Amino acid sequence: MTVIECRELTKSYRKKHALHNLTFSIERNTITGLIGRNGAGKTTLLKIIAGFYKQTSGEILVFGEKPFNNLKVSQNMIFIDDQIIFPPALSLSDILVEAGRFYPNWDMTIAKGLFDYFSLDPKQYHQNLSKGMKSTFNAIIGIAARVPLTIFDEPTTGMDAAVRKDFYRALLKDYLEHPRTILLSSHHLNEVEDLLEHILLIDEGEKRLHMTVDDLKQYAIAVSGPENLIDEWALGKEILYKKQVGAYGKYVVLKNDFTDEMLTQAKQKGLQITAVSAEDVCMYMTNKRKGGVDDVFSKR
Numbered sequence: 514m515t516v517i518e519c520r521e522l523t524k525s526y527r528k529k530h531a532l533h534n535l536t537f538s539i540e541r542n543t544i545t546g547l548i549g550r551n552g553a554g555k556t557t558l559l560k561i562i563a564g565f566y567k568q569t570s571g572e573i574l575v576f577g578e579k580p581f582n583n584l585k586v587s588q589n590m591i592f593i594d595d596q597i598i599f600p601p602a603l604s605l606s607d608i609l610v611e612a613g614r615f616y617p618n619w620d621m622t623i624a625k626g627l628f629d630y631f632s633l634d635p636k637q638y639h640q641n642l643s644k645g646m647k648s649t650f651n652a653i654i655g656i657a658a659r660v661p662l663t664i665f666d667e668p669t670t671g672m673d674a675a676v677r678k679d680f681y682r683a684l685l686k687d688y689l690e691h692p693r694t695i696l697l698s699s700h701h702l703n704e705v706e707d708l709l710e711h712i713l714l715i716d717e718g719e720k721r722l723h724m725t726v727d728d729l730k731q732y733a734i735a736v737s738g739p740e741n742l743i744d745e746w747a748l749g750k751e752i753l754y755k756k757q758v759g760a761y762g763k764y765v766v767l768k769n770d771f772t773d774e775m776l777t778q779a780k781q782k783g784l785q786i787t788a789v790s791a792e793d794v795c796m797y798m799t800n801k802r803k804g805g806v807d808d809v810f811s812k813r
């Protein structure tokens with residue numbers, strides 16, 4: 514069953530496109546990572562899905578309905594980001610109790626278990642928490658609420674590496690026991706790829722890739738060796754990235770539509786073939802900057 518369906522979705526702020534002609538669908542009970550660089554349009558997309566923003570054109574259906582200002586969607590969706598504001602008079606333990614009254618599938622045992630594990634103080638107030646602790650508390654709400662559509666927009670802001678790892682693990686364990694549709698935005702694919710089933714990569718508001726993580730890991734290969742040999746062997750193939758290595762060598766990342774025979778041929782020619790990580794594929798697919806930051810200094 515499809516939970517989210519977007520067709521040619523576009524969102525413009527004044528004349529600038531934040532999202533442009535996005536078409537994709539998300540199936541029920543899957544975890545999808547929304548990946549993209551700063552300003553790619555991740556928050557805008559998540560907020561349109563959540564029904565907070567309205568698209569400029571195109572169509573979006575969430576649970577079969579238009580999400581903007583839609584009660585059915587908001588009843589079945591939770592949106593976790595670092596902007597959540599809770600009533601300032603409530604302590605953290607009061608918030609857990611209120612959340613339990615609000616969310617029908619709320620699991621207080623998990624909420625309290627995670628709360629203690631992360632050493633949060635029940636008498637503390639949300640507005641007084643450190644950045645990382647706020648994110649941790651918000652993440653606990655997102656997990657324990659067990660809402661059919663759970664959206665995390667950069668949930669780990671400020672969390673240290675150990676807490677991030679624990680959060681992802683807790684989310685995965687709870688998801689496996691209680692499947693629901695989860696969307697999670699992140700810049701750091703390497704940290705979340707074990708958790709994710711699907712990846713939606715966007716760049717400057719446009720879809721670049723939407724596939725399973727397993728397929729993404731096979732999406733590209735890197736070949737290195739003498740420039741003339743690579744050029745000859747990879748003639749007509751789609752190049753995602755290339756860099757010069759020494760005077761005559763090259764390192765080239767190519768879309769992997771090679772047959773086993775071609776790969777064997779490359780090795781026989783003395784070319785070296787290596788795998789490309791999912792994180793690197795995303796980087797190469799969204800790397801619009803020419804050269805490196807060093808160029809800024811060398812051009813002075």
Ligand SMILES: Nc1ncnc2c1ncn2[C@@H]1O[C@H](COP(=O)(O)OP(=O)(O)OP(=O)(O)O)[C@@H](O)[C@H]1O
Binds near residue numbers: 530554
């Ligand atoms: N309210 C707004 N008014 C005008 N422009 C906006 C507004 N919100 C977002 N934008 C612009 O839309 C584009 C996408 O922004 P968005 O916040 O969706 O990106 P993002 O992928 O979530 O970025 P980041 O990873 O940095 O959080 C950016 O160019 C941003 O400046």
